[in-house]
Amino acid sequence: MNKLKGRSLISITDYSKEEIIHILDLAEEFEKNHRQKILDGYVVGSLFFEPSTRTRLSFESSVQYLGGSIIGFASADTSSVKKGESLKDTILTVSNYSDLIVMRNPMDGSARYASEVSPVPIINAGDGANQHPTQCLLDLYSIRKTQGRLENISIAMVGDLKYGRTVHSLVQALSLFDATFHFVSPDSLKMPSSVKAWIKKANLSYNQYTDMMDVMPLADILYMTRIQGERFPDPLEYEKVKNSYILANSMLKGTKDNMRVLHSLPRVNEIKEDVDNNPKAYYFQQAKNGVYVRQALIAAILGLK
Ligand code: CP
Numbered sequence: 381m382n383k384l385k386g387r388s389l390i391s392i393t394d395y396s397k398e399e400i401i402h403i404l405d406l407a408e409e410f411e412k413n414h415r416q417k418i419l420d421g422y423v424v425g426s427l428f429f430e431p432s433t434r435t436r437l438s439f440e441s442s443v444q445y446l447g448g449s450i451i452g453f454a455s456a457d458t459s460s461v462k463k464g465e466s467l468k469d470t471i472l473t474v475s476n477y478s479d480l481i482v483m484r485n486p487m488d489g490s491a492r493y494a495s496e497v498s499p500v501p502i503i504n505a506g507d508g509a510n511q512h513p514t515q516c517l518l519d520l521y522s523i524r525k526t527q528g529r530l531e532n533i534s535i536a537m538v539g540d541l542k543y544g545r546t547v548h549s550l551v552q553a554l555s556l557f558d559a560t561f562h563f564v565s566p567d568s569l570k571m572p573s574s575v576k577a578w579i580k581k582a583n584l585s586y587n588q589y590t591d592m593m594d595v596m597p598l599a600d601i602l603y604m605t606r607i608q609g610e611r612f613p614d615p616l617e618y619e620k621v622k623n624s625y626i627l628a629n630s631m632l633k634g635t636k637d638n639m640r641v642l643h644s645l646p647r648v649n650e651i652k653e654d655v656d657n658n659p660k661a662y663y664f665q666q667a668k669n670g671v672y673v674r675q676a677l678i679a680a681i682l683g684l685k
Contacts, residue, residue, distance in 0.1 A: 509542070564589045565590070
């Protein structure tokens with residue numbers, strides 16, 4: 381299947397269920413051998429207008445393991461954006477130097493706009509509070525790997541469901557796989573209606589809670605999120621909710637044997653370090669899976685697999 385060749389990935393909803401599964405199957409192939417030199421002579425542009433550790437560096441290692449080159453910037457401050465250059469001009473310029481552009485930008489919708497002006501495919505590495513489709517694919521990969529399936533998963537999402545872009549993408553994707561959703565958040569950070577509409581459209585159900593202990597025995601996947609302080613218009617509002625949910629090891633007693641704790645990371649204080657050695661903690665392996673999933677995506681979009 382090379383239907384993904386030349387296509388941008390802006391929202392997880394750009395991909396069909398079959399295309400998602402194709403990427404996960406390819407990622408499995410890369411997990412067995414992530415040092416295939418298939419990118420020899422290819423250049424990937426990496427434009428990060430917002431901070432990142434995992435997404436930026438796993439894209440860089442993905443490309444380098446495959447023998448390709450990656451160019452770009454890790455902060456708008458070191459680019460000509462600092463001098464006032466527009467996003468359009470930046471994209472048109474970098475597309476002269478690369479076969480594919482990976483971009484993170486704080487503005488919702490910026491990745492879609494970039495894909496409309498770019499002559500080369502764009503991969504959205506996170507646009508504001510909107511979408512993070514490559515994180516979504518690695519989350520799906522991690523769920524399938526730990527649960528042995530994607531269908532009929534019971535998932536509890538905890539924390540900032542309003543500004544957390546990873547959970548928005550993941551709800552849309554899991555709606556294709558008959559998931560049951562449990563949303564735990566403060567009242568001010570509930571899952572947006574526009575995202576819940578995807579669940580209704582798929583004839584699936586969700587429940588909303590404020591106490592995370594209510595969902596602990598129900599979940600196959602406990603997906604913790606960071607309260608996204610940088611996206612709050614009012615810092616005082618952030619102060620009120622910043623410590624709403626803190627997972628401690630003792631709270632995992634009585635959870636399902638197959639249950640795994642995921643978090644897109646970085647964490648601040650929402651998962652105590654005493655959880656890290658519990659076999660149910662999967663967040664660092666989850667981040668590692670990002671290399672294979674991003675290799676699969678790049679190979680598919682460049683038409684090399
Ligand atoms: N998961 C994730 O997007 O992490 P970074 O912000 O470090 O890239």
